[in-house]
Amino acid sequence: MKPSVYIETFGCQMNVADSERAATGLRKAGYELCESAENADVVLFNTCSVRERAEQKVYTRIGEVRTARGGDRQPIIVGVMGCVAQLEGERIFERAPAVNIVVGTRATDRVPSLIDRAQRGESNVSDLGERAENEVWDVSPVERHSAHVAFVPIIEGCNKFCSFCIVPYSRGREKSRPAGEIVAEVKRLLVLGYKEIHLIGQNVNSYRPGTESGLGGFSGATPFCRLLRAVAATDMPRIKFTTSFPRDFHPDIVSAIEDNHNLCDWVHLPVQSGSDRVLKLMRRGHTRADYMERIDRIKNSSRRLALTSDIIVGFPAETDEDFQQTLELVEQCGYDGLYLFKYSKRPGTPAANLPDDVPEKEKTARFLELEKAQRRAQQEVYRAYVGRKLSVLAERQSSRSSADLVGHSTCHKVVNFPGASSLEGEIVDVLITEAKTNSLYGRMVNRPVIA
Numbered sequence: 001m002k003p004s005v006y007i008e009t010f011g012c013q014m015n016v017a018d019s020e021r022a023a024t025g026l027r028k029a030g031y032e033l034c035e036s037a038e039n040a041d042v043v044l045f046n047t048c049s050v051r052e053r054a055e056q057k058v059y060t061r062i063g064e065v066r067t068a069r070g071g072d073r074q075p076i077i078v079g080v081m082g083c084v085a086q087l088e089g090e091r092i093f094e095r096a097p098a099v100n101i102v103v104g105t106r107a108t109d110r111v112p113s114l115i116d117r118a119q120r121g122e123s124n125v126s127d128l129g130e131r132a133e134n135e136v137w138d139v140s141p142v143e144r145h146s147a148h149v150a151f152v153p154i155i156e157g158c159n160k161f162c163s164f165c166i167v168p169y170s171r172g173r174e175k176s177r178p179a180g181e182i183v184a185e186v187k188r189l190l191v192l193g194y195k196e197i198h199l200i201g202q203n204v205n206s207y208r209p210g211t212e213s214g215l216g217g218f219s220g221a222t223p224f225c226r227l228l229r230a231v232a233a234t235d236m237p238r239i240k241f242t243t244s245f246p247r248d249f250h251p252d253i254v255s256a257i258e259d260n261h262n263l264c265d266w267v268h269l270p271v272q273s274g275s276d277r278v279l280k281l282m283r284r285g286h287t288r289a290d291y292m293e294r295i296d297r298i299k300n301s302s303r304r305l306a307l308t309s310d311i312i313v314g315f316p317a318e319t320d321e322d323f324q325q326t327l328e329l330v331e332q333c334g335y336d337g338l339y340l341f342k343y344s345k346r347p348g349t350p351a352a353n354l355p356d357d358v359p360e361k362e363k364t365a366r367f368l369e370l371e372k373a374q375r376r377a378q379q380e381v382y383r384a385y386v387g388r389k390l391s392v393l394a395e396r397q398s399s400r401s402s403a404d405l406v407g408h409s410t411c412h413k414v415v416n417f418p419g420a421s422s423l424e425g426e427i428v429d430v431l432i433t434e435a436k437t438n439s440l441y442g443r444m445v446n447r448p449v450i451a
Contacts, residue, residue, distance in 0.1 A: 003042050104129065179223075228253065275321075
């Protein structure tokens with residue numbers, strides 16, 4: 001009997017998807033998947049390296065597992081997967097001697113064989129190689145993070161090389177899946193009862209497949225626009241996508257959303273800074289004016305599209321004036337949500353060669369000021385939903401109340417509402433009665449009949 005395996009995932013949706021794929025392969029190979037590190041024979045950490053704190057957290061967790069599994073309870077095998085593995089390689093064995101296996105970002109399908117090698121007594125097993133030819137993205141419903149929402153990767157890697165970002169080095173160059181393969185996966189998910197999919201990638205609108213297969217008959221200014229229309233034609237009830245890159249965000253993306261009711265009304269478009277000078281240092285490839293052109297198209301859509309973004313404060317050489325320009329942009333855009341980060345140096349990126357000259361105290365002050373401005377704007381956005389009816393996918397019981405369910409609206413708001421567990425997986429109409437800080441609360445209307 002093969003040992004049991006526990007996978008702990010850090011970071012983005014791509015990492016979640018990779019863990020689902022690894023779990024599928026492990027179960028096919030005869031391994032048992034378990035729910036906790038304490039009961040596992042093999043513990044795998046699927047890691048994120050976008051920020052320094054995320055990387056440090058992995059090493060902390062390895063130490064915690066070792067402490068919890070001391071003596072005879074020490075796990076047979078400890079593995080590090082994902083972005084930290086790809087970047088650090090065999091240096092991980094020196095930094096964390098408890099680690100037996102290092103698995104790069106493109107070696108996911110080879111995890112079972114790597115565990116087999118470690119079981120046979122081979123020490124310091126590593127694989128940082130490329131994906132094998134003709135690999136097929138295969139994820140079992142059993143391993144999906146949700147029975148109702150599925151992540152569907154459409155592109156892997158990044159060619160943008162923003163000066164602060166480690167992703168091109170940890171994930172490699174952009175490689176798009178064939179559209180026919182993506183559409184076929186969505187159709188399978190529909191048959192299995194999934195109600196919502198997320199098309200995911202580091203930059204989904206950079207999608208450039210090597211073949212027209214699956215895109216024939218669908219119009220659009222770019223392959224991504226055509227893919228959106230092709231996926232919408234499957235009749236999957238709800239389709240979301242993230243993350244979009246500003247300079248590849250063609251207005252026809254909004255047109256596709258307007259033409260297809262099942263393309264959800266939410267766009268995540270990271271700006272990172274409101275200062276042209278800082279954007280140039282970041283090598284973003286767009287200006288503030290470029291970005292605002294795209295925002296204008298989103299804001300002027302015939303549908304009310306929710307808008308979220310990412311911003312880094314305290315980038316090298318960022319002045320008070322630069323920060324004020326970012327603050328003004330945030331107030332101008334009126335974001336539904338904002339992910340804020342204080343700049344931290346990532347070794348191996350071009351920005352790491354720049355003097356990290358904004359004091360930590362100043363980074364914190366700018367972060368808090370921007371957070372306060374966003375909170376004010378977000379409060380107004382959320383209050384505007386009170387009295388409106390939203391379509392919500394009931395995903396699970398609320399962690400705050402056993403009498404409530406929680407799910408996401410088509411505009412990607414977290415919505416809580418009273419409801420029985422029998423409604424999980426159903427799309428319901430919820431009349432919003434209260435706006436919370438980061439969520440909405442309401443009551444069901446036009447309640448569906450559950451057999």
